Amino acid sequence: MLLTVSWLLRWGAYVLAGCETFTRISLGPAARTVTIVAYVLSGALMALWSAAELRAARPGAAPWRNPLLMPVLLGTIAVASGAAATLPDAGTMIAMTVIAVLSAASDHPLPTAWSVTGAGVLAIETAQLITGASTGIALGYPVTLVVGMLVGRNRRSDRVRAEQAAVLLARSEELRAQADELREQQRQVAVLDERTRIAREIHDVLAHSLGALGIQIQAARALLTDDGDVERAVGVLGVAQRIASDGLTETRRAVHALRTDTPPLDEELARMTAAHRQRHGTQARLTVRGTPVPLPADQTLALVRTAQESLTNAAKHAKDRPVTLTLRYGDDDVTLTIRNPLPPADEDAAPGFSTVDGGYGLTGMRERLLLLGGALTAGPAGDGEWRVAARVPR
Numbered sequence: 001m002l003l004t005v006s007w008l009l010r011w012g013a014y015v016l017a018g019c020e021t022f023t024r025i026s027l028g029p030a031a032r033t034v035t036i037v038a039y040v041l042s043g044a045l046m047a048l049w050s051a052a053e054l055r056a057a058r059p060g061a062a063p064w065r066n067p068l069l070m071p072v073l074l075g076t077i078a079v080a081s082g083a084a085a086t087l088p089d090a091g092t093m094i095a096m097t098v099i100a101v102l103s104a105a106s107d108h109p110l111p112t113a114w115s116v117t118g119a120g121v122l123a124i125e126t127a128q129l130i131t132g133a134s135t136g137i138a139l140g141y142p143v144t145l146v147v148g149m150l151v152g153r154n155r156r157s158d159r160v161r162a163e164q165a166a167v168l169l170a171r172s173e174e175l176r177a178q179a180d181e182l183r184e185q186q187r188q189v190a191v192l193d194e195r196t197r198i199a200r201e202i203h204d205v206l207a208h209s210l211g212a213l214g215i216q217i218q219a220a221r222a223l224l225t226d227d228g229d230v231e232r233a234v235g236v237l238g239v240a241q242r243i244a245s246d247g248l249t250e251t252r253r254a255v256h257a258l259r260t261d262t263p264p265l266d267e268e269l270a271r272m273t274a275a276h277r278q279r280h281g282t283q284a285r286l287t288v289r290g291t292p293v294p295l296p297a298d299q300t301l302a303l304v305r306t307a308q309e310s311l312t313n314a315a316k317h318a319k320d321r322p323v324t325l326t327l328r329y330g331d332d333d334v335t336l337t338i339r340n341p342l343p344p345a346d347e348d349a350a351p352g353f354s355t356v357d358g359g360y361g362l363t364g365m366r367e368r369l370l371l372l373g374g375a376l377t378a379g380p381a382g383d384g385e386w387r388v389a390a391r392v393p394r
Contacts, residue, residue: 007050007053007054010046010050010099011046011050013095013096013099014042014043014046014095014096014099016092016095017039017092017093017095017096018039020092021035021039021089021090021092021093022035022036022039031087031088031089031090034084034087035084035087035090035093037080038080038081038083038084038093039081039084039093041076041080042077042080042081042093042096045073045076045077045080046077046096048073049070049073049074049077049103052069052070052073070108070112071104071108071112071115071116074100074101074103074104074108074112074116075100075104075115075116075119075120077096077097077099077100078096078097078100078101078104078116078117078119078120078123078145079119079120079122079123080096080123081093081094081095081096081097081100082094082097082120082121082123082124082127082141082145083123083124083126083127084127085097085124085137085141086124086127086128086131086133086137086141087127087131087133088131091137094141094144097120097124097141097145098144098145098148100116100120101113101116101117101120101145101148101149101152102148102149102151102152102155103152104116104117104149104152105117105148105149105150105151105152105153105155105156106152106153106155106156106159107156110153113149113152113153114149117145117146117148117149120142120145121141121142121145121146124137124138124141124142124145125138125142200305200364200368202251203364206247206251207309207312209243209244209246209247209248209251210247211312211315211316212243212247212279212280212312212315213240213243213244213247215280215315215316215319216236216237216239216240216243216279217237217240219236220233220236220237220240223236239279242279243279246275246279264292264294264300265292265295265300265303265304265327265334266286266288266292266327268300268304269286269303269304269307269325269327269336270286272304272307272308272311273285273286273323273325276311276315276323279315280315280319280320281320282315282319282320282321282322282323283322283323284311284322284323284324284325285322285323285324285325286325286326286327287324287325287326287327288327288328288329289326289327289328289329290328290329290330291329292329293329293334293394295334295392295394298372299334299372299374299392299393302365302368302369302372302374302390302392303334303336303390303392305365305368306336306338306362306365306369306376306388306390307325307336307338309362309365310338310362310378310388311323311338313362314338314340314386317342317343317386318340318341318342318343318386321340321341321343322340322341323338323339323340324338324339324340325337325338326338326339329394330394331394332393332394333374333391333392333393333394334391334392334394335389335390335391336389336390336391337387337388337389337390338387338388338389339381339385339386339387340385340386341384341385341386342380342384342385342386362376362378362388365390369390369391369392372392372393373392373393374390374391374392374393375390375391376388376389376390376391377389
């Protein structure tokens, strides 16, 4: 649409220039002949020029193979109309030269603009020497062409900036869409991470509580079937009832911990040690070395769940054996070590990472610690003890 309007204006200027020039009575025969030739030549070149531009504007049209075609067309128009404009009463022909210079400056590279402008100025000055035109023409017309070239270059700069702004806007829209997609993916990942965290916490709490509960029920069954000791079985079932109640409380604490800060690590381990001692009637001791420092919630929970899993395994595999927990705060990390003597028959065995509920609780703990940049080792210590060591960075 803009190209069509532009060409309508150019052809309108061409027609007006012809009417203004050829209606002058004072135009002599020789001057009229030269002016007609220049006018017709300019019109023919403009027709070829418009056909070339309209063809290039078609969708999928290939560019012109000869890059010199447009500079030659514009330069010839500038020379023919510029020379004719120096004739008496043919000054309106300078409009065609200005149109050629404007187009060369706004639509083509700078060398083409200077070439067309220079050709027009050279034709004007040469024709002025031949026709004896006034000094005003010799100076005014070249200045007009230079001004036209500067206007054309300014238009080109504006168009280039507009095109660059459009590209940047399209790129910004693309980047905004990518950012929205990335935020959506991050939101989905955060939801999945939170679901995984909740599932892990509930699993760890229930595995610990149900494992301890299973031990008590197994003991009560043995007292009833093997010994017939109802009184002691009732006592064991009472302990099982407390474990179930404590398990429910622990589950609520775990869900609450997902929304609030967890207790300090040393305090939580002290509470767990006392609970283990009360439930199973075995010795359990916690030793804290170094100065306690606050840890991130994920690291605190990882060490707490490791202690829970280890205490449950100790109650199952090393019943009535003492358990020692050592919490060491180092300069760069925090280490939790759980030790308990192995039964004589199991000293050469390696229980590995399986848990009392048939799952792989310590394996899950190890994966959790690895995600936090920590580590977990579990196995016989070589001195008749089973040792679990968990480490997290500070």
